[in-house]
Amino acid sequence: MNPLIGTDKMGHTFPGATVPFGAVQLSPDTDTLSYEVDGKYNKNVYKYCAGYQYADKTIVGFSHTHFSGTGHSDLGDLLIMPTVGKLQLNPGTVNDPVSGYRSGYTHANEVAEADYYKVKLDKYNIIAELTTTTRVGVHQYTFPKSDSAHIILDLMAGIYNYPDKNVWAFVRIENDTLVTGYRQTNGWARTRTVYFAMVFSRPIREYGFQNNTKKEVYRGFWGKFDQSKNFPEMAGTQIRAYFNFKTEEGEKVKVKVALSPVSTANALENLRAEAPDWDFEQIKNAGQTAWEKELHKVEIQGDVALKQNFYTSMYHAFINPTVYMDVNGEYKGLDQNIHKADGFTNYTTFSLWDTHRALHPLFNILQPRHNADMISSMLAHYDQSAHHMLPVWSNSANENWCMIGYHAVSVIADAVVKGNAPFDANRALDACIATATHQSYGGLGEYMQVGYVPEDKSNASVSKTLEYAYDDWCIAQMAKKLNRMDVYETYMKRAQSFRNVYDASVGFMRPRMSDGNFKKNFDVLNTDEAGFVEGNSWNYSLYVPHDPIALIKIMGGEKRFVAHLDSLFTMQLPDKYFEATEDITRDGIIGNYVHGNEPSHHIAYLYNWTEQYWKTQERVRMILKKMYLPTPAGLSGNDDCGQMSAWYIFSTLGFYPVAPGSDRYDLGSPAVNDAIINMDNGKVLHIEVKGQGDKNVYVKKVLLNGVLIDRRYITHDEIMNGGTLTYYMSSKHN
């Protein structure tokens, strides 16, 4: 396992410390850049979604919140930097690091482990070590001898930041070791506040603030005081604080920072509950033990690279969603009120357009309790939503509406259908229906009326239509399970809407207008502003995960369908189209197949519905090999909160959930030599792979508990019941 995988270029993972699903992700930021320059979006900021780029030479500081693998971002709260010497309160620049508090570092002096990060800050000769509990970031700084040692708390710093993003900050020096406050931002989460309680292992000698807030009414009154030094309360939009110490050679100053979505009082309660003592090693050991437990839910055999990839994928899969609740059960709701979670742990960071595909299905196997709580969190979101909708992409008590569809219904249906639904499933179905009938959401009103989203009414109309159709099928499956057959009938009909955007005359899904005609200008390779999002028509035409049989039929039968699939993987995508493809490096595509973007994730498995099903095995193994490398630059696209990793985990084990909401996992080609899946129900599934080898990518036959599986899938129950799944591999396809 190596947290540095994905930290170079497009993976957008972070190398720092976090526990499974932890609320704190304490990690170095090598830069963050401004989201806007001269009022315009700054394309370079995209690199810094996770705050860290492996190629960078300086570290600005260590902030407490990071998304893992996203393509947009926020967070980077409460950046802390230890320094010695002349106090510098600005971060400095890459080209002139001496001008600010940032420091050079080298990878030789860097250690990244699960819940532990260590680096030497060359400029200051300070060793920085980080670990966390669920809600507390723990810093251990080993200083040189200095009369002028500082710990800076930069409340201006943030990821995807620019001055207007900082709405407010409030800091109080409660006593000589305790600081409380909050940071409020207007970012991806539009109305977001992070509260904190910060304690030092040693008394602060003196402290002060730099307040860069532009304007303040009544500066006059505040002017009575020298607020810059030893004045115990500060507030404004642009604040930096510093705390001074005197250190002996090798002396450790430790800092614990607890977060809360609710209040500084709760942050302090979290701190006292989770990290009452100062034993850094003990906290680190507890975090690493927690990770060991999660990672060893699957024990695989394979070469070093495979293991690195696999366990790093497991690690990345269990970072998001994140706990969004204090130890006392309180959390901030979408209505910005404080709620108390009744019988569940509240989570946030739902990148559902990505994660409904494989991550949540993976959770139903490996994290059933967490997944159920995540659904309870989504239902709480629904209850609190002014739109009366389930989350689309939600974070920190905010809906940011990123991407399309209403894939929360897929996550819920998958759990219900698979029997992992310790919540009121009928209430959940009602929430799904309310969400799927919200007229003003992304052309949904028109979709309900005419069976497709007209491109002239709502853009990315084909992607939307296809994804709504799949989501509707999920609702139907859940309704069927709950024996609400009227709902089943209604949504099974809606699920066929994919037919309405298929243009048989060209053999592709194609945007359609309000008047019923297909859009005139149409380019099957174009993604942007062509009726699609994160995938062109060539890819999206294959997006009917819930009914490949019908898809094959409307596409002209198996031969033409396979030809379409083949072409996808083998064609050469012209540069101009590649440039419009978001989020991925050139290595991240195979022909016109873009693994870094999710709409393609089921595609390799679609051969399974044809007689050339062995091509699924071939393609999957190729993708596993080409798209995942155990290096910092090894991820070809954003990890997307674990979806890319979940794809890797499933595919490496030999099966994949093409259509979450069904209980079926399509068989692929395992890349392991052997695997054991330890499930929370006490059952164990042993995956034996006979005749594994680099060239033996084809599956001759599969046996479950010694009995031949005469179909191309296994079911959820078969997995959960444990036993032995035996793959017989070959270098030749059947």
Add this chain to the structure above:
Amino acid sequence: MNPLIGTDKMGHTFPGATVPFGAVQLSPDTDTLSYEVDGKYNKNVYKYCAGYQYADKTIVGFSHTHFSGTGHSDLGDLLIMPTVGKLQLNPGTVNDPVSGYRSGYTHANEVAEADYYKVKLDKYNIIAELTTTTRVGVHQYTFPKSDSAHIILDLMAGIYNYPDKNVWAFVRIENDTLVTGYRQTNGWARTRTVYFAMVFSRPIREYGFQNNTKKEVYRGFWGKFDQSKNFPEMAGTQIRAYFNFKTEEGEKVKVKVALSPVSTANALENLRAEAPDWDFEQIKNAGQTAWEKELHKVEIQGDVALKQNFYTSMYHAFINPTVYMDVNGEYKGLDQNIHKADGFTNYTTFSLWDTHRALHPLFNILQPRHNADMISSMLAHYDQSAHHMLPVWSNSANENWCMIGYHAVSVIADAVVKGNAPFDANRALDACIATATHQSYGGLGEYMQVGYVPEDKSNASVSKTLEYAYDDWCIAQMAKKLNRMDVYETYMKRAQSFRNVYDASVGFMRPRMSDGNFKKNFDVLNTDEAGFVEGNSWNYSLYVPHDPIALIKIMGGEKRFVAHLDSLFTMQLPDKYFEATEDITRDGIIGNYVHGNEPSHHIAYLYNWTEQYWKTQERVRMILKKMYLPTPAGLSGNDDCGQMSAWYIFSTLGFYPVAPGSDRYDLGSPAVNDAIINMDNGKVLHIEVKGQGDKNVYVKKVLLNGVLIDRRYITHDEIMNGGTLTYYMSSKHN
């Protein structure tokens, strides 16, 4: 009683609706202006401390929070304006009211009563009526027939406003009659949020927002939606909302807006608890009944003008401080956490430099329970203060440090000495001591060290020294009562510090420097930057309320002292000095005596310590007559949260608390013909005035229960025990 008194020019009172000590002050704003123009303080904004100026011709709207009589301001939250016709979402200007939503009005169509305000909005032919409960503002708008009736909620509007003051606003349309949200500002209260729940008596037909927020990260995602219309959640720094209706001729649309310092959930709870129904008349009647009860605690006989002045003073005295707590007992503390008041009602709006003088002493007679709760609120403030200090000028969970001294100790000592202290008085004394020893506060460290505030260390040093000395005496009195004699000794010594800034060579209090020498440049008539604040040396030299005997002695004896007093009232203050005098009209001074500024409030009573004590009677009656008129322009200076009114009430009744912290009220000259004071302890004090008349301003003798009072004061117990106080008046002094 007439709420319009003080609304013209300098009174800074508001004409709108509020209940006694209510959290809501729902009142028309005729303008607010920007606090800054081109980055500089806008002097014109000063007129609009209460949002309303009687001479103005247009009303912008009705906002829910107003200070009463302050000299700086904040608030003006949640401005609502009903309109018909084309929707206009900007307020327009005075010179071009047609350009915005503001409307002309005339005083002929205006009614201002206790907890009731009514006005016709000429532009729209709408009758607006306002009333309140403690936490709910209730609007009743009688519309003409219109297909296009609007109610605007302007979250940009505010008093002492400018764009950067608006930190954040958040609004949710919960359903077709309920809207919730909050407004967060950076004003006099630096970190302040007002939460609200707003209900309409009729379903909203359609609604929308104007979002003038400059920048937003991820506008792109939000851009998916048309957020301007029927999108149920809005957030930003600059927001206006509108709600559309269709009205018949004479149709009433009612709006109830509940406030909370804590959350929208609490605001809704407040709404349901205090104003569950839609009966405007009933709510108004309840409010007016509450006022009747408070105002009739004193029943006076006198002419119409006197009664107008007196009952308006009573009204203004019982507006501030204001309730700052939800019906469930929750409030926001100075630490920005949510606290629950344990056994008291939490108050805010403590203008203590003003109100410790007469308002809180008045409360100890007429509002003992409220005063005790106010002190409990101050002690909660102390507990939550990062400075570990009692409030100086606090509002809405913020300390704004306005003015000087630590006069909370006076309020507390007065209550303790007078036996109205149902709180832990020893804990209160500890809080007073902690406050009085805060080294970095306004030269206090130096004061403690050398016995005065050196002008070169802290400005207004004479005012500070004198006020600290008085406050210290208060602490000593409280300590004596609590039998903590060491504290008593210490603070009685500190109370003599006034001696250290008296320059016998000139006969005036005079700024002194660190080196012990008096400041060279010294002008006894100058206020600004001369060692004083809101009073020149001529006035401040008389500021030893706790020890006039010593003052007379150091000033060279009674003859010179009386000459100083006389000169104050009779000299002609040159214009250049008047211009530097804040807060008052030219009518607001008598000679060099500035009644509109508080440091002079005890001065007329100082003659009582001399053989020319009859001059107290003469001066008091003159001040009552000249400084208080029953007209909109009738207040010569800011009412200062009721302090000016409290002075009027006491002086009109014939006695005044020169030194709160003692149990003594100095006898003056009653202006009533007769008065009955009904106290909460069930006792009644009857003030009989024999031989009252305009020229009979002199008191021949005073009898308490038929027994001659052979001193120039009565005690608190004498008042509280009730009975009959008989003044015998004469046109000639004794």
